[in-house]
Structures are given as C-alpha cells and as structure tokens.
Amino acid sequence: MTDLVNQGKTAGKIIEFEMLQNIAEDDNKHESDYKMLFQGQGKILLALIDSDNLSQKELVERIDMTPQSTAEFVRKLEKRGLVTRKKSSSDKRVTVVSLTDKGRLEIQKRTRSIPEYLRVLDDEELEQFNKILDKINNQMYLDIKEADPSLQNRYHQFMLNHVLNKVHPD
Amino acid sequence: MTDLVNQGKTAGKIIEFEMLQNIAEDDNKHESDYKMLFQGQGKILLALIDSDNLSQKELVERIDMTPQSTAEFVRKLEKRGLVTRKKSSSDKRVTVVSLTDKGRLEIQKRTRSIPEYLRVLDDEELEQFNKILDKINNQMYLDIKEADPSLQNRYHQFMLNHVLNKVHPD
DNA sequence: AGATTTAATCAGGTATACCTGATTATATTT
DNA sequence: AAATATAATCAGGTATACCTGATTAAATCT
Numbered sequence: 047m048t049d050l051v052n053q054g055k056t057a058g059k060i061i062e063f064e065m066l067q068n069i070a071e072d073d074n075k076h077e078s079d080y081k082m083l084f085q086g087q088g089k090i091l092l093a094l095i096d097s098d099n100l101s102q103k104e105l106v107e108r109i110d111m112t113p114q115s116t117a118e119f120v121r122k123l124e125k126r127g128l129v130t131r132k133k134s135s136s137d138k139r140v141t142v143v144s145l146t147d148k149g150r151l152e153i154q155k156r157t158r159s160i161p162e163y164l165r166v167l168d169d170e171e172l173e174q175f176n177k178i179l180d181k182i183n184n185q186m187y188l189d190i191k192e193a194d195p196s197l198q199n200r201y202h203q204f205m206l207n208h209v210l211n212k213v214h215p216d
Numbered sequence: 217m218t219d220l221v222n223q224g225k226t227a228g229k230i231i232e233f234e235m236l237q238n239i240a241e242d243d244n245k246h247e248s249d250y251k252m253l254f255q256g257q258g259k260i261l262l263a264l265i266d267s268d269n270l271s272q273k274e275l276v277e278r279i280d281m282t283p284q285s286t287a288e289f290v291r292k293l294e295k296r297g298l299v300t301r302k303k304s305s306s307d308k309r310v311t312v313v314s315l316t317d318k319g320r321l322e323i324q325k326r327t328r329s330i331p332e333y334l335r336v337l338d339d340e341e342l343e344q345f346n347k348i349l350d351k352i353n354n355q356m357y358l359d360i361k362e363a364d365p366s367l368q369n370r371y372h373q374f375m376l377n378h379v380l381n382k383v384h385p386d
Numbered sequence: 387a388g389a390t391t392t393a394a395t396c397a398g399g400t401a402t403a404c405c406t407g408a409t410t411a412t413a414t415t416t
Numbered sequence: 417a418a419a420t421a422t423a424a425t426c427a428g429g430t431a432t433a434c435c436t437g438a439t440t441a442a443a444t445c446t
C-alpha cells in the first residue's frame with residue numbers, strides 16, 4: 047500500500063505543476079497558452095505544421111470537428127494572419143488552408159520552446175524524466191485506444207508524430 | 217549543448233503528455249476536466265476546500281477575480297448543487313459560500329484521484345518523478361514570484377498548501 | 387440622523403469553443 | 417442535360433470565462 051501513498055503524492059505534484067503552468071501563463075498572457083494548443087484554432091495550427099496546405103475537408107478529418115467549426119477557426123486564424131485561404135484551381139469547391147510564416151512561428155513558439163523550468167534539472171534527472179514521460183505517455187496511448195478504438199486514427203496519431211519527431215528533431 | 221537537445225526532447229514529451237491528458241478527458245467528458253480546475257468555477261471550489269464558508273468578498277481576495285465574476289461562478293456552482301449561499305446573520309450584506317458534500321466530492325474526484333497512468337511506474341521511478349516535480353515546481357514558484365511579486369500573496373500560495381498538504385495527506 | 391463605505395447584484399458586453407440546420411456552388415453520375 | 421453528391425458557407429445557438437458600469441441594501445462614521 048506504500049504504492050498508493052507514493053502515487054498520491056505524485057498525483058498532487060502533477061496537479062501543482064499544471065497549476066503553476068497556468069499561473070505562469072496568466073503572466074505572459076498570449077505568449078505560451080498551452081491550454082489552447084489542443085482545441086479550436088490551436089488544433090488547426092497543429093494539424094497544419096504536420097502537413098501544410100490542407101483543404102478544410104482534410105482538416106476536418108484530421109481534427110475531429112464539424113466542417114462549420116473548422117471553417118470558423120480557419121477564418122479566425124486568417125484574421126490573425128496565421129494562415130491563408132485560397133480556392134483550389136483544380137476543384138473550385140475546395141479551400142486550401144496554408145500556414146503563413148507568422149503562423150509557423152506561432153506554433154513553434156508554443157511547441158518548440160523549451161520551458162525555463164527545465165534548466166534546473168541535471169543530465170541524469172533529464173534522462174530519468176524522459177524515461178518516465180515515455181512510460182506514462184505510452185500507457186496513456188494504450189488507455190485511450192482501449193477506451194475508444196476509433197480515436198487512434200484521428201488527429202492524435204499525427205500530433206504524436208509531430209511532437210515526437212518533427213518539432214524536436216535531434 | 218547536449219543539454220539543449222535533451223531539454224528539447226523533454227519539452228516535447230511534456231507537450232505530448234498534456235495532449236494525451238486532453239484526449240483522455242474528451243473521452244470521459246466531465247469526469248476529470250483538469251483544465252477547469254484553475255479557472256472560473258473550479259478556482260472557487262479549490263478556494264473552498266482550502267477553507268470553507270468564505271464570504272464572496274474573501275473569495276474575491278483569494279481568487280484574484282472581480283466580485284461580479286465571483287458572484288457569477290458561485291451562482292453557477294449553486295445551480296449545480298456544489299455550494300450553498302446564505303446571508304450572514306451578523307452582517308446581512310455578506311453572503312457566505314459553503315461547499316456541499318457533492319461539491320467536496322467533486323473536487324476530490326478532480327484532485328485526489330490518482331491517475332491510472334501512474335501505475336506503470338515502479339517505486340524507484342515514482343521517487344525520481346517526485347524529486348523532479350519538486351525541483352521543477354519550486355523553480356516555477358521562483359519564476360512566478362520574480363515575474364510578478366504581487367502574485368505570491370494571492371490564491372497560489374493557498375492552492376499550493378492545499379495540493380501539497382491537504383488533498384494528499386500522508 | 388445623514389453621509390459614506392462596503393458587499394453584493396443587475397445589466398449588458400466581449401471572447402473562445404463548439405454545435406445543428408439550411409443553403410450555395412461546383413463536381414460527378416447517370 | 418438532369419440528378420446527385422460534395423465542399424464550404426450562412427445563420428443562429430449554447431456554454432464557459434471573464435469584464436465594466438450602475439445600483440441596492442446594509443453597516444459604519446461623523
């Protein structure tokens with residue numbers, strides 16, 4: 047039963063960690079809104095760094111949202127200057143969405159930047175942390191797949207690929 | 217410079233971890249909406265487990281929100297049956313907000329529950345993880361204080377106490 | 387007792403993330 | 417060429433988290 051006590055302690059520290067990230071964000075406002083990465087406009091940006099110039103239809107498939115919501119978020123991103131929308135010449139029904147440089151920078155700021163707090167860990171701790179996160183994440187993939195097998199084909203897998211391989215290349 | 221590479225890897229895994237938590241939540245919807253813990257209604261609940269029967273005025277101080285927003289969230293929580301509101305008899309201007317049993321359970325579900333994914337870590341890893349989280353969290357406290365010294369007196373400290381000492385007692 | 391301060395509410399607004407149903411315009415089928 | 421399917425948009429809605437300004441009611445001060 048010592049197990050449960052230790053797990054409980056860790057669980058508390060994880061909540062604390064998330065709380066602190068939240069507070070730190072309030073501070074530098076829009077700079078690093080990690081909450082927004084996995085919903086709405088953020089989801090679209092993430093889909094686009096994975097593969098650019100997608101039609102809204104393709105976005106919808108990857109992102110697991112209605113075409114209407116997707117269109118709305120794309121428009122908002124366009125207004126913010128993070129993506130462009132142009133009609134495809136081969137099929138004038140489709141709208142191709144592309145990242146602007148500003149958009150690319152925006153996501154990189156959010157996903158590629160190394161949080162300051164990691165600097166307090168030494169090499170050994172960093173390695174331990176990596177291993178632990180790998181274990182946890184793998185378990186979560188399994189849990190998610192088990193809970194809803196259809197999820198595995200959706201935006202998750204591509205985000206995974208993105209986060210693991212592209213944003214942080216070795 | 218190997219440092220930066222390792223830190224980058226870890227940063228990616230943290231984003232992945234957060235993404236996975238998000239997805240897992242979508243699945244069991246309202247069950248464990250960790251995003252909602254540190255804003256709006258969640259913030260109020262958190263303030264109330266720390267110390268119950270607060271006036272809205274006291275809530276406002278702890279929670280760093282306008283009285284109007286606070287009142288709004290309290291009303292919503294009342295509608296959901298998570299808190300009660302009664303006028304103080306000593307000062308009929310003040311409204312005392314108290315957690316109901318349902319409300320208490322609600323936050324415990326969100327803060328006390330041990331995430332399933334922790335079960336994959338063995339004793340040693342759990343200990344390492346605890347140490348790492350301590351180091352990171354402490355650093356974040358320092359960073360936050362540095363960025364805005366006024367924050368230290370607000371809801372953060374009490375949440376810290378709560379998360380560390382009360383929700384997960386040894 | 388009258389003036390002022392205080393706790394809270396009312397009224398109304400903004401922004402974000404979503405959704406459903408109906409419609410338009412272009413492609414593809416038949 | 418007419419019918420159908422497809423990509424996207426329009427219109428309108430819900431819910432959440434916030435906010436400002438104005439007002440009410442009770443308490444305290446002078």
